[in-house]
Amino acid sequence: MVDVSNAKSQMRKGMLEFCILLLLKRQSAYASDIIQQLKEAELLVVEGTLYPLLTRLKKDGLLAYEWQESTQGPPRKYYRLTPDGQQFLEELDRAWGEIARTVTLLKILQPQDFQGQ
Amino acid sequence: MKKNITINLCGRLFAIDEDAYELLSTYEQSLRNYFRQREGGEEIADDIEARIAELFDDLKQGGTEAxxxxxxxxxxxxxxxPDEMESPEPGSSPKDERSECQTDAEDSSSQIHSTPLHHREGQGGGSAGGGAAKRLYRNPADKKMMGVLSGFAAYFGSDVLWWRLGYAALVLLSFVGSSYNFLWFLPGQHLYFHVYFWGFALxxxxxxxxxxxxxxxxPEDRLRMKGKEVNPQNLAEEVAPCDPPVGDDKAGSKHTPPAGGLQGAGTAGHRGPSGCIGCIGGFFTAIWTVFTTLLRWCIYIAGVFMAGWCLFGIVFLTAFSLNPTQWLQKSGGVLTSPEFAAIIPSLTVPFYIFVVAxxxxxxxxxxxxxxxLLNEFRQMPSMPYRQRIAMLVMWxxxxxxxxxxxxxxxxxxxxxxxxxxxxxxxxxxTHNGIYIQTHEWEWLQENGWEILGAxxxxDRFTAHGEYLTGDWDVRYLDCYDDHHRQRYRAERTETLQPGTYRLTCIARANGTGACIYAIVGDQKPQFVEIPATGNKGGGIxxxxxxEYHSDDRAEISKRIHSIRGANNCRGFGWNxxxxEPIRITAPTRIRYGLSSDPTFTGMTWLGQWFSATDFEVTRVE
Incomplete structure (x- = not known):
């Protein structure tokens, strides 16, 4: 029996980085906001997954953060996309477009459509 | 009732149950351990801690008191x-041992590239508590001595009682077996320290x-020891078992640990039973504490000595192995003998194997x-598991x-x-080419005898025990051979002044052909054959x-009674x-002695044994 949940998990993990960058392109955010949105999109199984990823993206220079005072409690990290991140995201976007096109084609095309080529 | 403490998490104070705190602390520690070896790992753990603080804050906002x-x-x-958080990123997997934590099927397969295969042995079960890879630990929770057997029992999933009984029986059997020698079939019994060898080895x-x-x-160690999965559920079980912990809780006994995260929080000790029983128990506990403290110090001192001996052994062995021949030459004895030199070539390889090992x-x-020892005194962190195992295997x-x-x-x-x-x-x-026992040689030397025919x-030239007086210790010249083939000759030399002399001695033999003789200078020897009286009676x-039978009894008992009655009145054949006469004209050497050598005496020796002693040269005129 092929493990569906495993395949799904793999897919999600592959997408996660892309989605975080997309979210941050739209709007800078706290880690908790990112978690909230990813959870709604069912992209996140455990919250802890996000933190190593954020640290790595920051290390690669794709993200940056600044400390923001909150109304209560200590300051929190407020993440935003860097110009490098912007560029990286565009590349990813292009790659995604190709993948999406391929997948769509595979889904809609019939076997006879291939024979002509 | 539950004990409740206050912790400072990212600058915010939270009231938390003690068991909850224990679990949280364990969780955070596992996170820090997991990310420790990674760049930015500290930051990841800090971020997650901040997230925990946020979630706690939400609870607090929602009206949760503790x-x-x-x-x-x-x-x-x-x-x-920690392992669930891992994003698929080849090469960045931490090498920390915590990565061996058992993971469930869904997650582990996604990280199969980053986790060594053998860590997922026995994963088929997949359910919590079953099939996780076990590890060998000492079990401090259930120990009689150091928890070694308890650790084995946990590792093999059996009752520790059997291990203890088995071990005790083996030790006992080894000691008793060595004493009564019914373990002869075990190797090591032929060693000179074989007595109790196996008992001490155990x-x-x-x-x-x-x-x-x-x-x-x-708690993670304890889970691994039992072969349970290291996951939050099991950790929680391990930290706080389902049955509520027995603890005293003074209402509102909150105390605020120093700020700086979870590490600073205090833990409460258990109170013992109260009353008289408690007192007696306390007394015995005190004695026990003193005893164990003394024992511990004995072990420390023994350890220091042992380590010292090991270091000495290392220095000695190194010095020795660098130039073994030089050391061997100094030692003398067998190590410098040709017999040892002959086997040196075959010992070279085993020697160096032995030295290295x-x-x-x-x-x-x-x-x-x-x-x-250092670890005991908190000078050093304890050795990692793998290092221990590697060292044990190498040892x-x-x-x-x-x-x-x-x-x-x-x-x-x-x-x-x-x-x-x-x-x-x-x-x-061997003296003068003749093999002879030391005591015989000494006697011959003392009495001036030289063995010329052997x-x-x-290899026997003297004897004792049948001297005519019955004195057991008196030694005399003696020789024995069943087939009368002995060519015996013992000789003594004296220098005499001119005059006439007489040589006397006592002797016995059980056959003809054995002589006493005397040689003056280079003249021909004079021989007198020993009468073949055997070893009974004899002239004397x-x-x-x-004389005993004569009338003069008083005189008899004075002079000769002892000889007549000696040796149970047997006489032993002495004559x-x-x-005589031995005439000396000028100062000269005289040689005399005892011989059965036909080439010397010219007579044929026909007995098996002869004896002679008390040789004396006296001047007659």
């Missing part, structure tokens, strides 16, 4: 285990295992002892190699030693017997022999 273990479990489930093995096996200190064993032993291999080398070399050495000792003994007992004498005894 955070319970259920809350913590929920949060751990939500944030996930005890030594226990101590060594106690040093080398890591202690299951953390022994150095490894000594170094590991010394290191382990020093390490555990055992070293011991086996050293033992094998020794086992190979020992029989050869023993043979060489025996050959050397035999040769040495013979050399020591053929067929069976008959004389005594005759008085005389060579």
């Amino acid at each position: 955070i319970t273990i259920e809350h913590v479990r929920e949060i751990i489930h939500r944030i996930g285990r 005890i030594a093995a226990y101590i060594l295992l106690a040093i080398l096996m890591p202690v299951a200190e953390t 022994a150095l490894i064993v000594l170094a590991i032993t010394a290191y382990a002892i020093i390490h555990s 055992i291999l070293g011991l086996v190699a050293a033992g094998a080398a020794l086992g190979y070399a020992m029989p050869k050495f023993i043979d060489a030693d025996e050959a050397y000792n035999k040769r040495h003994w013979e050399e020591e007992h 053929e067929g004498c069976h 005894w008959e004389e005594a017997e005759a 008085r022999l005389t060579i």
Whole structure:
């Protein structure tokens, strides 16, 4: 029996980085906001997954953060996309477009459509 | 009732149940351990801690007074285990041992590239508590001595009682078996220290295992020891078992640990039973504490000595192995003998194997002892599990190699030693080319006797026990051969002034052809044959017997009674022999003695034995 949940998990993990960058392109955010949105999109199984990823993206220079005072409690990290991140995201976007096109084609095309080529 | 403490998490104070705190602390520690070796790992853990603080804050906002273990479990489930957080990123997987935490099927397959295969052995079950890879730890929670057997029992999933009984029985059996020698079939029994060898070996093995096996200190260790999955649920079980913990809780006994995260929080001790029983119990506990403290210090001191000996052994062995021949030459004895030189070529390889193996064993032993002593005094963190196992394996291999080398070399050495000792003994007992026992040689020397003929004498030239007075210790010249083939000759030399002399002696023989003789200068020898009286009666005894029967009894008992009655009135065949006259015209050497050599005496020796002694040269005129 092929493990569906495993395949799904793999897919999600592959997408996660892309989605975080997309979210941050739209709007800078706290880690908790990112978690909230990813959870709604069912992209996140455990919250802890996000933190190593954020640290790595920051290390690669794709993200940056600044400390923001909150109304209560200590300051929190407020993440935003860097110009490098912007560029990286565009590349990813292009790659995604190709993948999406391929997948769509595979889904809609019939076997006879291939024979002509 | 539950004990409740206050913790400072990212600058905010939270009231939390003690068991919940324990779980949280364990969880955070596992996170820090997991990410420790990664760049930015500290930051990841800090971020997650901040997230926990946020979630706690939400609970607080929602009206939760104190955070319970259920809350913590929920949060751990939500944030996930360290290994669950791992994003698929080849090459960045931390090499930390925590990555061996058992993971469930869904997650592990996604990280199969980053986790060594053998860590997922026995994963088929997949359910919590079953099939996770076990590890060998000492179990401090259930111990009689150091928790070694308890650790084995946990590892093999059996009752510790059987291990203890089995071990005790083995030790007892070894000691009793050595005493009564019914373990003769075990190797090592032929060694000169074989008595109790296996008993002490078992005890030594226990101590060594106690040093080398890591202690299951953390809840994660305890889970691994039992072969349970390290996940939040099991951790929670381990930290706070389902049955509520027995603890005293003074209402509102909150105390605020110093700020700085979870590490600073205090833990509460348990209170013992109260009242009189408590007092008596306390008394025995105190005695027990004193006893164990003394014992511990004895062990420390023994450890220091042992480590010292190991280091000395390392220095000695190194110095020795650098130039063994030089050391051997200094030692003398068998090690410098040709017998040993002959086996040196065959010992070279085993020798160096032994040296290397022994150095490894000594170094590991010394290191382990020093390490555990330092660790005991908090000078050093305890050794990682893998290092311990690696050292244990190397130690055992070293011991086996050293033992094998020794086992190979020992029989050869023993043979060489025996050959050397035999040769040495013979050399020591050979005088003028004649092999002779020391006590005989000394007697001959003292009495001026020289052995000139030794053929067929069976290496014996004197005897004692049948002297005519019955004095057991008196020694005399003597020789024996069943087939009268002995060519015996013992000789003594004196220098005499001119005059006439007489040589007297007492002698006996059981056949004809044995003589006493005297040679003056280069003249022809004078021979007197010993009468073949056998070893009964004899001239002297008959004389005594005759006088005993005469009338002058008072005189008899004074002079000869002892000879007549000696040796149960047997006489042993002694006769008085005389060579005279011996005429000396100028100062000259005279040689005299006893012989059965036909080429010398010209007579044929027909008996088996003869004796002679009390040779005396007296001047007649």
